[in-house]
Amino acid sequence: MKRLLSVVFFTFIITMGCAQDNPPFIETPTALNYTYETVVDGIEIPWGMAFIQANDFLVTEKSGILYRVKDGVKSSVDGLPEIYVRGQGGLLDVALHPDFSNNNIIYMTLSANTEEDDEGGNTSLYCAKLNGTSLEEVKLLYKATPNTKKGQHWGSRIVFDQEGHVYFSIGDRGDRDVNPQDVTRDGGKIYRLNLDGSIPKDNPFVGQENAKEAIFSYGHRNPQGMTVHPKTGQVWENEHGPQGGDEINIIQSGVNFGWPVITYGINYSGTPITDKTSMPNMAQPFYYWVPSIAPSGMAFSSSGVYEDWKEDLFVGSLKFEYLERLIIENDKVVKREKVLDKIGRVRNVVEGTDGYLYLAVEGKGILKIVPNK
Amino acid sequence: MKIFLASYLLLVLFLAGGMFANKTKEQSIEDGQEIYQDFCVQCHLADGTGVSGVFPPLKASDYLFENIEKSIAGIKYGLKGKITVNEEDYDGVMLNQGLEEEEIADVMNYILNSWGNSHEEQITTEQVVEIPKSVLE
Numbered sequence: 001m002k003r004l005l006s007v008v009f010f011t012f013i014i015t016m017g018c019a020q021d022n023p024p025f026i027e028t029p030t031a032l033n034y035t036y037e038t039v040v041d042g043i044e045i046p047w048g049m050a051f052i053q054a055n056d057f058l059v060t061e062k063s064g065i066l067y068r069v070k071d072g073v074k075s076s077v078d079g080l081p082e083i084y085v086r087g088q089g090g091l092l093d094v095a096l097h098p099d100f101s102n103n104n105i106i107y108m109t110l111s112a113n114t115e116e117d118d119e120g121g122n123t124s125l126y127c128a129k130l131n132g133t134s135l136e137e138v139k140l141l142y143k144a145t146p147n148t149k150k151g152q153h154w155g156s157r158i159v160f161d162q163e164g165h166v167y168f169s170i171g172d173r174g175d176r177d178v179n180p181q182d183v184t185r186d187g188g189k190i191y192r193l194n195l196d197g198s199i200p201k202d203n204p205f206v207g208q209e210n211a212k213e214a215i216f217s218y219g220h221r222n223p224q225g226m227t228v229h230p231k232t233g234q235v236w237e238n239e240h241g242p243q244g245g246d247e248i249n250i251i252q253s254g255v256n257f258g259w260p261v262i263t264y265g266i267n268y269s270g271t272p273i274t275d276k277t278s279m280p281n282m283a284q285p286f287y288y289w290v291p292s293i294a295p296s297g298m299a300f301s302s303s304g305v306y307e308d309w310k311e312d313l314f315v316g317s318l319k320f321e322y323l324e325r326l327i328i329e330n331d332k333v334v335k336r337e338k339v340l341d342k343i344g345r346v347r348n349v350v351e352g353t354d355g356y357l358y359l360a361v362e363g364k365g366i367l368k369i370v371p372n373k
Numbered sequence: 374m375k376i377f378l379a380s381y382l383l384l385v386l387f388l389a390g391g392m393f394a395n396k397t398k399e400q401s402i403e404d405g406q407e408i409y410q411d412f413c414v415q416c417h418l419a420d421g422t423g424v425s426g427v428f429p430p431l432k433a434s435d436y437l438f439e440n441i442e443k444s445i446a447g448i449k450y451g452l453k454g455k456i457t458v459n460e461e462d463y464d465g466v467m468l469n470q471g472l473e474e475e476e477i478a479d480v481m482n483y484i485l486n487s488w489g490n491s492h493e494e495q496i497t498t499e500q501v502v503e504i505p506k507s508v509l510e
Contacts, residue, residue: 044466063468086471087412151412151470174411269419363466 020244022264022290026324026336033308036340036367039358040069046360047347048093048158050106054354058106058130059366062090066108068133069366079128079135084111084121087151092123093168095158097195104130109156109168113147114140120149122186123156123170127197141197142168142214144186150174153187157226157298159235165192165200167235167251171222176260180219184210188259190223190237190251192216204254219257219282220249225298225315236286238295238315241265242273246292247285248315248326248333258282264290287326287333294319297348303355306369314339314357316346323349323359323369343367398482398495405476405483412470413480421488427465429458432488441481441492445501446508448477474501 045062052058059067059074064085066077083091089111097105105127112124122144128135153171160166172180172188180188183205191214194200205211225238235251245265249257262276264285278284289295297316301309313326320338323346327335340359348360352368359367396404410419417423421432431437436458437444446452451469455462472480475498485492 045468084471085469089471268414 020290022288024334024336026338028338028341032339033372034306034339034369035372036343036359036369038364039366039368040067040072040074041365043067043074043360043365045090045347045362046365047091048095048108049348049350049358049360049366050094050096051350051353051358052096052100054352054356057352057358057366058094058096059360060091060094060108062092064091066091066094066135068130075133077130077133077135079138080108081110081112081124081126081138081140084113086111086121086149089121089123089151089154092154092156093158095160095166097127098160098164106130106135107141107158107166107168109158109170111154112140112143114143115145115147117147119147121147122173123154125158125166125168125191125193125197139197141193142191144170144173148173148175153222153240155223157224157237159226159228160195161228161235162233164195166195167192167216167226169220169223169226169237169239171220171224171239172259176221180221180259181256181261183208183212183215183218186212188218188220189215190217190220190226190235202253216253217251217255217257219255219259219261221259221263224296227298227300230300230302230311236298236313238298240294240296241288241292243268243270244290244292246289246295248287248295248313249283250286252283255283256281257285264288265292286331292319293317293324295324297346297350297360299349299351299357301351301357303351305355306357306371314349316349316359318345318347318362321345323357340367340369395497398486401479401482401495402486403483405479405481406487408472408476408480409483412472413484416467421484421490426461426463429456429461429463431484432490434458434490437484437490438492441485441496442504442508445477445481445496445504446506448472448480449474449501449504450506450509452509474498477501 043061046059047062048060050058056070064083067074092109095107108126111121113121125142128138152174155169155171158168169190179185199213206213221239223237223239238248242265245263262279295315299314315324322341323339325337325339326333345362352358357369416428417431423430452467455464478496478498478501481496
């Protein structure tokens with residue numbers, strides 16, 4: 001009887017859950033043809049990864065260390081700018097200049113207080129020349145203002161398009177009612193710059209009074225995943241919503257993605273933020289997660305090294321501790337699947353130069369997904 | 374001379390008190406709530422119950438009340454490794470959040486006096502300043 005009761009109760013809970021969850025529901029594959037190898041361990045919060053070659057890559061550790069990992073051995077890179085570590089902030093993403101093989105330039109986003117005031121910090125974009133395990137010619141390209149002691153929502157990810165632009169994200173810095181909808185303020189934005197840090201003339205808010213002209217899109221909450229679609233070349237982004245309402249968005253120039261005016265999520269306390277999930281002139285997400293998975297990192301598997309996973313999208317889940325595989329058909333997510341369930345908090349996923357997927361897992365390090373032997 | 378010494382001592386005491394601007398316990402709890410909402414709530418949750426087996430509870434936590442110095446040090450320096458809270462094991466990582474010492478005192482006062490928790494003695498900034506990393510060892 002007890003057992004029957006618990007089955008009934010369990011079914012009830014599942015049904016309740018599904019009534020609110022956004023389809024397609026997450027599935028656990030019965031058999032997985034892939035497993036993982038640990039490439040490097042002993043990194044508390046590995047955040048960004050950038051591959052020079054398959055056996056030579058950079059990893060950021062949020063507390064403020066940049067590692068160069070060669071053949072599984074990590075060395076700290078010196079010459080970093082000063083990092084303001086607070087709350088969710090620290091050393092965030094790292095990326096190679098599209099012409100890195102000729103110029104050795106890397107880009108980094110990090111939390112900084114360059115003003116040397118007593119007001120906290122904000123997200124910044126730097127570039128530098130990598131010489132072995134040293135940074136030279138460190139240059140500040142963008143610094144969001146004003147500084148704040150809020151601990152939340154610094155972003156951040158960095159990607160490049162084919163036309164000589166660098167994109168990076170900054171979260172709403174814990175001030176959702178002020179920052180994301182105001183293009184004269186930093187925070188809650190995706191930014192676009194030329195590779196030298198100058199502002200592209202065709203950025204959407206160039207010439208608009210008081211606007212931060214580096215802004216490319218706005219109305220974001222906390223984007224911690226970005227990647228470029230291998231076929232369309234568009235910038236894809238994922239961001240943490242409040243409770244419920246994490247999103248995937250395809251970024252376009254000048255578009256308002258709605259936070260916090262529209263959202264599918266609610267406050268952590270359970271109270272509503274808004275009753276609106278859509279508004280004219282605000283873009284709908286490509287997909288939204290209810291319940292929240294706490295997405296971080298984003299990569300398409302474009303190389304073909306995984307026969308079962310051609311062109312699928314992968315996103316790390318911090319909350320549920322798996323890598324999520326999303327199958328997309330006709331511009332719609334049609335299937336979601338757990339890969340490496342219970343692996344740990346997946347902070348990042350990237351496709352390496354060898355075409356394999358590499359995961360950054362908190363408390364562990366960098367893992368590589370390989371076929372079963 | 375005696376009068377001079379006495380007034381000198383009084384002055385020193387007064388200045389020392391001023392340095393750590395003793396705010397009231399009520400004010401400290403109020404300020405601590407703001408810090409909690411900003412830095413702690415995502416894991417330990419609004420009602421301080423945490424997530425069983427993943428993020429330890431602060432509400433009615435035996436570990437917290439039996440290890441107040443260690444708890445302060447955990448916030449100040451970060452906490453890693455196995456701890457047992459209310460007979461359940463936790464083996465996670467709490468990162469150093471970069472809080473200032475006064476903020477740590479405030480958030481401790483909030484945690485120690487919320488959700489039915491109660492702790493008479495106020496945690497002071499001075500106390501936080503003095504706690505060394507070695508109490509975690």
